[in-house]
Amino acid sequence: MNTPPIRFHREWLPIFQDRVETDSGWANWDRFQLAIEAAKVTAVPEFDTLLCLDQLQGIEPLPHQIDVTKRVIQEMRGRAILADEVGLGKTIEAGLILKEYLIRGLVQKVLILVPSSLVLQWTRELNQKFQIPAVAQKKAWMWDKYDIVVASMDTAKRDPHREVVLSQPYDLLIVDEAHKLKNRRTKNWQFISEMQKKYCLLLTATPVQNEMEELYNLVSLLKPGQLGNESRFNKDYVAGKRLAKNEDQLRQEISRVLIRNRRKESNLPLTERIVQTIPIELTPEEKALYKGVSNFVRDRYSSANDLKSMLSLLVLQKEVCSSRDAVFLTLFKLFQKGNGEEASIPPEVNHLIQLLRAVTTSSKVEAAVDLISSIDDKVILFTEYRATQEMLMRALASKGIHAVPFRGGFNRNKKDYMMEIFQKRAQVMIATEAGGEGINLQFCHHIINYDMPWNPMRVEQRIGRVHRLGQKNDVHIYNFATIGTIEEHIIWLLHEKIALFESVIGELETILESLEKDTSLEKNLMDIMMKSKTDEEIRNQLSQIGARFQNAKEEHLQERAKKEELLWTK
Amino acid sequence: MDQIALRNFTERYLEANGCRIMESTPSYLHTQLSIEADKDLVNRPYYWMYVEKMNLPANPLQLCFVFDPENPPEDRRAEYLFYGSPRFRQLLRSAQKQGKFVRLYQEPSGWSQFSSQSKGYTPWLSVHYLVSYVCDQKKDRVSSYGINLQTGQIKTDFADELHCFKWTLKLPEKRYTLSPRMTIQEAVGEIEYFLTEELTEEDHEWAEDAHKRLNEELEQVNAYFPDGAKQTDEQKSAKTARQRECIWQYHPRIEVDLVSAGLFYLENGLQNQ
Incomplete structure (x- = not known):
């Protein structure tokens, strides 16, 4: 069997000779031993074991995440599309893979491209959960100065950054939200394609949104030729824009570069949601x-x-x-x-x-105070309005209930600080924003929707802060509904007709998009509320929206099931 | 590495580096770093540059390492030290840096130290190598070799033999060193040759596999890009770039890095074994 090339690194030899000549700079026996022990501890004993699991503290990767890490490194050789459904922890998987490569010394220079709103979150997660010294790219000189950089795709692909990034070989490139690379005629696609990369991870929950070609384009970024060239691919696998043929074979080829876990199959320890509408009578x-x-x-x-x-x-x-x-x-x-x-x-x-x-009293505030006093546990209360937030802060304070505010406008440090106080000391957090980054409140399992956003996405985001992986308790959701108002109708629509609260609706955003082709849902609701003459009319119209939503959902699920068949490889 | 081994290593490191242990409990360890350890473990190069330039009194930090995260000290800042924590990685790096080069003499043992006869010490070069087998994956081994600088005799696992003796930094009384018959450079060359032979004997199935993967990938690249004549310049350079990536990712090789090198002066016996 042929021996691969051997390279002896001899940079040490002149230094050693110098020490002999000058007779100085010698270590003693103890230090000599420590150096050897340190080298043995850091040496990588086997090709295919996972070392990162022993070096992590504070996170416990789930079985499917460990499985993904192993498969990507051992079978896919570090070039893969991580396509788990939303909420299964693609970031964790990417972090594990990066950590493993760092420990093994196979990776040094790393670039992580994510949407700009997620740059800080990614950086923090890598720092805190994985002890990986990643920095968020802010200045042009940082590309060279730091080994592990998190940046937004939009920045990286623009001058003057573009040139720097393209001239630098990266041992590992990670792209989050990689479905933005589905079109090969875009700048994004070409930019990623041009980058010099050894290993590459593309993260997306929706590897095929519409056409078969999207999948081909994604795979071609990772491993051009895995699905043949374009004409070959079209001939072998494409029966129509959205239709595959030779599916078994295609599935097999895809499974060499793509891993997808689904909620259903992952046996996730996701807890129940218990929904309660709290009717409130106005004075x-x-x-x-x-x-x-x-x-x-x-x-x-x-x-x-x-x-x-x-x-x-x-x-x-x-x-x-x-x-x-x-x-x-x-x-x-x-x-x-x-x-x-x-x-x-x-x-x-x-x-x-x-x-x-x-108006001198607020029935809703009173109801909130009563409910919170009766819960005797951490509560997160969401409202859309600053003024309401302040009013609630005052009301709770006057009852001796410790509450902290949370707003989108807070800077990162203040957000962290507020979350820490909430976790350690305060009973209540009153938040005006649910979206945005890095609000993980798994330690809390009571949510009050003090007022109800008309946009289902915002509701889903609120619940998602609490009801996510790592939540150990059933989550209680309290919806405040003032009797005889629009709010009651909205909650009726979201609860009864859309079934928004009981369970996670996968890919809610996509369904809403198809529903909102002409006008936004919010505008639609407003029109209904303003133009209807009776409650009955409102309910009728809302029922129609609900029915359309269910249709869109059904349609979406069917289409997805078709695509899923291709991606589902286990 | 478990927490017990980790604590043991840390304590020995601190001692070897002249750090003072201020307080030691089952769950944590409070230490006053030495200047040297501060430079290696705390990232503040500018501070040290400043102190040294301005000739100011140095003020190395105190650190408190926690080994049992459930029971940190309550009255001070402390950091959890575990395998994989940044600080412990620094500690490992520092240990490797500081223990790299050594020169030691055997301490006379038993009766021989009372003998009036003077004795010659044989010089040995000891080398620890980190041998890395690299393709898209990697594994390492740490191996020890020793070469007698008088005879050129090579021993593997030389470190095991070194452990049989006591060592001192100074040449003991009534001892003298025999002069080597080969230069350090020649000796290193001999060991490299020896190791190369050893590696040639090994089973390199891993490398064959990596080669196979590399060839498969290159075939894919060929299938993907159009043939020579039809290629645009752009496609041509994209193809070359992709081929380069494949080689970068897969091509199997063995890298040999130094862990430590030492000159050891031994009484006798060893070369006769």
């Missing part, structure tokens, strides 16, 4: 205010012609279900800007201000 003053504002909005809505004032009205209509303070703030802003002088406040607004003044 007569609150009812009057609600009616006043609704009438005001309705009047203006029919005559509003620009989008901006329509949006303000939409906000106002939602806010009146949240708190008096929120309404006040919006009204104030609306007329401060528009009219400048106090005298010119129109009489109908003045009327609203009268109604606002009459």
